[in-house]
Amino acid sequence: MIYRLLAMNIDGTILQSNGKLHKSVKEAVEYVQSKGVMVTLVTSRNFAFAKRMAKALKLQTMVIAHHGAFIASSSDQAIFVKRIDEQIVQDIIRFLETFSCHIRIVHEKYSVSNVPLKNSIVTRAVIDTNSFSTYHHQFVKNLGEYVEEEQIHPTHIEIDFPDQKVAKEVKIALQNMFYEIDLYLYDNQLIILPNGVSKLTGLLYFCEKQKISLNETVAIGSDIDDLDFIEAAGLGVAMGNAPIAVRKAADWVTRSNNEHGVSYMVREHFRKQQPISFLEKINSIKKSSI
Structure with a gap:
């Protein structure tokens, strides 16, 4: 061959x-x-x-x-490029924020997370000195409010749970709520992708x-x-x-x-x-x- x-x-x-x-x-x-x-x-x-x-x-x-x-x-x-619809993102985040989990919304130019910090918003930028490209990692205290204001249109969402049992329950619930997304569970991490990706x-x-x-x-x-x-x-x-x-x-x-x-x-x-x-x-x- x-x-x-x-x-x-x-x-x-x-x-x-x-x-x-x-x-x-x-x-x-x-x-x-x-x-x-x-x-x-x-x-x-x-x-x-x-x-x-x-x-x-x-x-x-x-x-x-x-x-x-x-x-x-x-x-x-x-x-x-295939993205998750803004309204679906908002609905997903509202649902996820009822659980104890780390949520990361990923766009090709930046990501935003709900990791708790002392300040309400802290931004960190990773700069590639060879190509002068920047990828921003932003931490937000209230992720639900942020996505509603910014109308984020991401490629995918990553969620880490402290307990795999809860992760499985959330996966099943989201599958029943949205047909426009595909969900993949790897140990305690749940990946949400646009349908067919x-x-x-x-x-x-x-x-x-x-x-x-x-x-x-x-x-x-x-x-x-x-x-x-x-x-x-x-x-x-x-x-x-x-x-x-x-x-x-x-x-x-x-x-x-x-x-x-x-x-x-x-x-x-x-x-x-x-x-x-x-x-x-x-x-x-x-x-x-x-």
Whole structure:
């Protein structure tokens, strides 16, 4: 099988446990790109962070961020974006504020949270000195009032509960209240996404735009929310540090992120593959001789 696309998660995959990007990942990406293989990132992280990682890896393609709800190139121009309606956001927040939980509303340019602080509103900005981009994390005392005044139109909402039982109850309640959203529960964290959005749908959109079959894709991840696109890809790869469920679903398990798992996978699966341009030339010759 010829693989034309390598899709990778960020946390626990290309990043080590210390949050750093090892040079072996950069070398692996450079190697597959030299063979004409396209490389993209598929992440739950915000686009500003994903763009920074893409720049470090010298990627020229679109990146899939915000759990698949926001797809864009390094130019910041959204190629695909799906949001949660403002009124639904307001209704969800009013409901969530009746529980003890940490709520984070995520937009591609900023996020706002209800983390309690001494001051009513405190803003923290994370600045990328390489691209001069800023991503704001804002903490608000009364989140319900804030979203009503600002009319936030986010890509997704993240909620952390101190108790998994409560998290499950809230998930069921929200499912019965709103058909316009999809909900995913990972331990004590509940993720709210616009209906029909996931890392897999983001990857499918990317493949359609690039005219690449999903069967021609190598997908590598380490989190539970990577499971769907790992199962769907032509070659699904799990990091050695991935949960058991992800490793069982994968076609192949590489080493952990601290043991250069991405680099090892690339050497094992791409070293025998000829450059895409050469393969296309051979294929063209075969067709013309028929």
